[in-house]
Amino acid sequence: MPNYEYKCKNCDKQITRFQNISDDPLTICPSCNGELVRLLSGGGGVIYKGSGFYVNDYNTEKKKQIQKEKTSATS
Numbered sequence: 001m002p003n004y005e006y007k008c009k010n011c012d013k014q015i016t017r018f019q020n021i022s023d024d025p026l027t028i029c030p031s032c033n034g035e036l037v038r039l040l041s042g043g044g045g046v047i048y049k050g051s052g053f054y055v056n057d058y059n060t061e062k063k064k065q066i067q068k069e070k071t072s073a074t075s
Ligand SMILES: [Zn+2]
Pocket: 008, 009, 010, 011, 012, 013, 029, 030, 031, 032, 033, 034
């Protein structure tokens, strides 16, 4: 289970939560009801992995498109 770090924009309080990936992220500070932002440290590996998947998907789509263009050009 990854741990997520949050920081309150309003009171600068930092919160660490152990959450499932499927759990909703915290958005509201429990002490002042201010807006929470998720920090990249701690859970950062998960986020980088996610963007890596995105890049891979993009490359695959591009390759498919090139193959399509080649096929239509030769036929
Ligand atoms: Zn707060």
